[in-house]
Amino acid sequence: MTLAYRPGDSVGHRLDPRSKFAVQVSFVVAAFVYTTPWGLVWLTALTGVLMAAADTSPVVTVRELRYLVPFLVGAPVLQGLTLGTPWFVVADAVPPALASYRILLVLFVSAAYVRTTPVRASRAAIQRTVPGRFGRFLGVGVALVFRFLPLLQRDLARIRDAQRARLGGQRSVRDRARLLAVAGFNRAFRRADRLALALQARCFAWNPTLPPLRLGRRDLPALALAVGLSAAALYGAV
Numbered sequence: 001m002t003l004a005y006r007p008g009d010s011v012g013h014r015l016d017p018r019s020k021f022a023v024q025v026s027f028v029v030a031a032f033v034y035t036t037p038w039g040l041v042w043l044t045a046l047t048g049v050l051m052a053a054a055d056t057s058p059v060v061t062v063r064e065l066r067y068l069v070p071f072l073v074g075a076p077v078l079q080g081l082t083l084g085t086p087w088f089v090v091a092d093a094v095p096p097a098l099a100s101y102r103i104l105l106v107l108f109v110s111a112a113y114v115r116t117t118p119v120r121a122s123r124a125a126i127q128r129t130v131p132g133r134f135g136r137f138l139g140v141g142v143a144l145v146f147r148f149l150p151l152l153q154r155d156l157a158r159i160r161d162a163q164r165a166r167l168g169g170q171r172s173v174r175d176r177a178r179l180l181a182v183a184g185f186n187r188a189f190r191r192a193d194r195l196a197l198a199l200q201a202r203c204f205a206w207n208p209t210l211p212p213l214r215l216g217r218r219d220l221p222a223l224a225l226a227v228g229l230s231a232a233a234l235y236g237a238v
Contacts, residue, residue: 012054012116026229054112
């Protein structure tokens with residue numbers, strides 16, 4: 001299972017993508033303002049509510065983000081290590097650990113958005129929010145990223161399976177990481193070349209007919225939450 005849009009009938013699926021964008025942006029701002037453990041407790045509870053509303057499993061999300069987890073865990077560990085006794089200082093590891101956890105919460109909220117929003121709807125929301133050529137360019141970029149990432153995830157999974165089938169698990173961690181990175185980049189560049197050729201062959205349009213969007217009464221709680229988070233972040237920053 002890849003981290004991509006899946007049809008459904010959850011609360012998140014029925015919301016306008018612009019209201020979900022507003023919640024996502026305001027959550028990110030609040031997450032980088034309230035960095036204390038108590039603030040992260042409230043943000044964790046809110047993340048659980050948002051993921052439940054989007055019918056998104058935290059376990060599945062962690063599984064899909066497993067390639068980033070070592071970096072999030074490794075940063076606090078490296079920060080706390082010392083060259084002599086006591087070998088590990090907990091106080092030095094706490095700030096990067098809180099920062100890693102904050103990033104994980106942001107990724108969870110982003111996963112809930114991706115899970116409930118079609119790519120074309122995301123592009124339409126961006127282009128109708130940001131006017132002009134910059135909005136079209138930004139919409140195209142977001143759409144390509146959303147379509148490209150699941151393919152890269154599948155490529156990395158296939159590379160890992162091929163390594164295990166060839167007894168790659170007996171190699172050192174460094175060799176496995178190097179082979180995975182090299183093969184992953186090679187596949188990414190090949191996909192990028194094929195994507196450019198496909199866009200040219202299909203007469204790619206910068207301003208296609210996009211799906212209609214309409215903010216309704218069901219979006220009011222989401223917009224109110226976005227306003228509340230923005231106000232809380234502004235209050236905390238002051």
